[in-house]
Amino acid sequence: MLKTYQWPEYDYVQSPEQKEGKVLRHPLVVIGAGPIGMTAALDCAHHGVPALILDDNNTVSIGSRAICYAKRPLEILDRLGLGEKLVKRGVDWKIGKVFFKDDLAYQFDLLPEEGHKMPAMINLQQYYLEEELVKACEAQENVELRWKHKVIGIEQHNDYAVLEVETPDGIFTMEADWVIACDGANSKVRDMVGAKFTGKFFQDRFLIADVVMKNDFPSERWFWFDPPFHRNQSTLLHKQPDDVWRIDFQMGWDADPEEAVKTENVVPLLKAMLGEDTEFVLEWVSIYQFACRRIDNFRYGRVLFAGDAAHQVSPFGARGANTGFQDIDNLAWKLKLVMDGKAPFGLIDTYHEERAFAADDNLKNSTRSTDFITPKSKMSRYFRDATLLLAEKYAFARPLVNSGRLSMPTPYEHSSLNTPDEDVFEGDMKPGTNCSDAPIRKDGQDAWFLNQIGDRFVVLCFDEVPGVQTVSIDGITAEILVVGRDFEDKEGLLEKRYDAQPGTTYLLRPDQYVAARWRRFDPEKIKTALATATGR
Numbered sequence: 227m228l229k230t231y232q233w234p235e236y237d238y239v240q241s242p243e244q245k246e247g248k249v250l251r252h253p254l255v256v257i258g259a260g261p262i263g264m265t266a267a268l269d270c271a272h273h274g275v276p277a278l279i280l281d282d283n284n285t286v287s288i289g290s291r292a293i294c295y296a297k298r299p300l301e302i303l304d305r306l307g308l309g310e311k312l313v314k315r316g317v318d319w320k321i322g323k324v325f326f327k328d329d330l331a332y333q334f335d336l337l338p339e340e341g342h343k344m345p346a347m348i349n350l351q352q353y354y355l356e357e358e359l360v361k362a363c364e365a366q367e368n369v370e371l372r373w374k375h376k377v378i379g380i381e382q383h384n385d386y387a388v389l390e391v392e393t394p395d396g397i398f399t400m401e402a403d404w405v406i407a408c409d410g411a412n413s414k415v416r417d418m419v420g421a422k423f424t425g426k427f428f429q430d431r432f433l434i435a436d437v438v439m440k441n442d443f444p445s446e447r448w449f450w451f452d453p454p455f456h457r458n459q460s461t462l463l464h465k466q467p468d469d470v471w472r473i474d475f476q477m478g479w480d481a482d483p484e485e486a487v488k489t490e491n492v493v494p495l496l497k498a499m500l501g502e503d504t505e506f507v508l509e510w511v512s513i514y515q516f517a518c519r520r521i522d523n524f525r526y527g528r529v530l531f532a533g534d535a536a537h538q539v540s541p542f543g544a545r546g547a548n549t550g551f552q553d554i555d556n557l558a559w560k561l562k563l564v565m566d567g568k569a570p571f572g573l574i575d576t577y578h579e580e581r582a583f584a585a586d587d588n589l590k591n592s593t594r595s596t597d598f599i600t601p602k603s604k605m606s607r608y609f610r611d612a613t614l615l616l617a618e619k620y621a622f623a624r625p626l627v628n629s630g631r632l633s634m635p636t637p638y639e640h641s642s643l644n645t646p647d648e649d650v651f652e653g654d655m656k657p658g659t660n661c662s663d664a665p666i667r668k669d670g671q672d673a674w675f676l677n678q679i680g681d682r683f684v685v686l687c688f689d690e691v692p693g694v695q696t697v698s699i700d701g702i703t704a705e706i707l708v709v710g711r712d713f714e715d716k717e718g719l720l721e722k723r724y725d726a727q728p729g730t731t732y733l734l735r736p737d738q739y740v741a742a743r744w745r746r747f748d749p750e751k752i753k754t755a756l757a758t759a760t761g762r
Contacts, residue, residue: 425519
């Protein structure tokens with residue numbers, strides 16, 4: 227039991243299948259009511275797909291889990307109506323400091339520019355996030371949550387799946403046109419469909435200690451290499467709401483997991499770091515080994531995998547949950563188009579194409595971070611320590627310091643859904659890149675660009691397009707938004723970030739990624755790019 231939190235218990239309700247003794251078919255079943263599963267249901271519901279969530283528990287996550295949520299996932303959650311509420315509840319931060327022994331070696335700013343609605347990062351205990359997601363699911367007509375429903379078997383057919391579900395009242399069967407498996411790194415659904423989940427386990431252990439204390443540490447990420455209070459190891463400090471501080475201690479592979487978590491062994495570690503006179507209460511202690519692994523395919527028949535069920539990374543860099551939110555952002559709109567018959571079935575497989583590419587990028591960065599933090603040879607240790615020493619005085623060495631490269635969206639640089647540039651552009655808004663936000667004015671009120679484009683196809687024009695409101699192809703419509711007509715570029719940041727000139731035109735996907743761009747408005751080129759972006 228935590229000192230600062232009481233876990234809720236949600237009611238188990240018997241399913242209609244059990245009451246009526248019938249096998250019912252559902253458009254979408256989501257397995258797992260964690261952050262990614264509930265986001266999957268909410269996003270699909272926003273696109274008009276009714277979603278049923280099954281979870282074998284009846285509460286939110288137990289213990290100390292994910293706490294860091296990055297700007298892009300916050301933008302996704304904001305699109306679903308949760309962003310502002312979560313930011314208000316959490317601790318926002320953007321400065322990270324890296325210490326080597328007794329000295330500050332390097333510091334970084336995750337969002338050095340102004341003009342973004344969402345902060346670079348917030349820290350918020352996972353159970354608070356899940357509580358808000360549960361409330362959002364309960365308020366959404368197209369989402370149903372069923373607690374104490376454990377999926378124990380899946381049988382695949384050409385156009386649907388049969389699920390065997392265990393509840394306190396027995397076992398029953400249901401059918402689903404599609405299934406999204408969000409049942410975590412130890413996914414049972416992977417085993418049921420015969421998926422491979424391969425990668426690397428790291429030979430090191432870290433201790434999580436969540437501590438309740440009053441302290442004047444700033445809201446920053448502090449990481450120590452070889453600190454005076456924990457020699458030859460590393461330590462990480464984060465602030466959370468409720469005066470809770472997350473502290474991670476590297477323990478080494480030889481640490482005994484059972485002994486390491488005992489209070490009499492944890493308290494001396496904390497006193498050495500915080501000082502003998504600092505008053506604190508131990509909130510949570512656990513020890514973990516980490517791995518970097520990925521599923522071999524994000525789709526097995528009618529079962530799609532997302533979040534930790536599809537990929538697992540070490541905790542350095544906050545790439546776990548943050549990557550899972552982006553999985554769903556990529557998947558939901560594609561699933562809707564395929565279910566409606568507006569896009570070919572192959573569009574679903576671009577989910578694997580794009581998100582496996584992103585997962586591999588995250589695995590690469592996570593592995594590099596882990597190797598830097600926990601060098602496995604004397605030579606690696608000498609290189610790391612030399613880099614940290616140089617970083618104190620020389621700018622060239624600072625990018626080499628890796629205390630966990632923080633989560634950033636992966637551009638889908640080579641996606642088959644992109645239309646390559648045929649005109650010359652500067653800046654970052656290339657096809658395959660997530661859209662940058664900017665402050666705008668709409669109807670005389672301050673607003674934000676990303677909130678205007680929402681979750682639909684949009685043609686963004688930096689010049690008037692007389693008499694044209696939409697561009698359509700085979701039942702898929704992209705609404706035209708004209709800067710200066712539909713809203714004002716309040717500070718000129720939109721023009722700057724999108725390298726806009728009069729006539730500049732962008733095609734934006736429902737997940738707020740750039741599909742194509744041109745220097746002038748051309749309806750035929752837009753239609754061709756729209757067909758490409760929908761897998762035709």
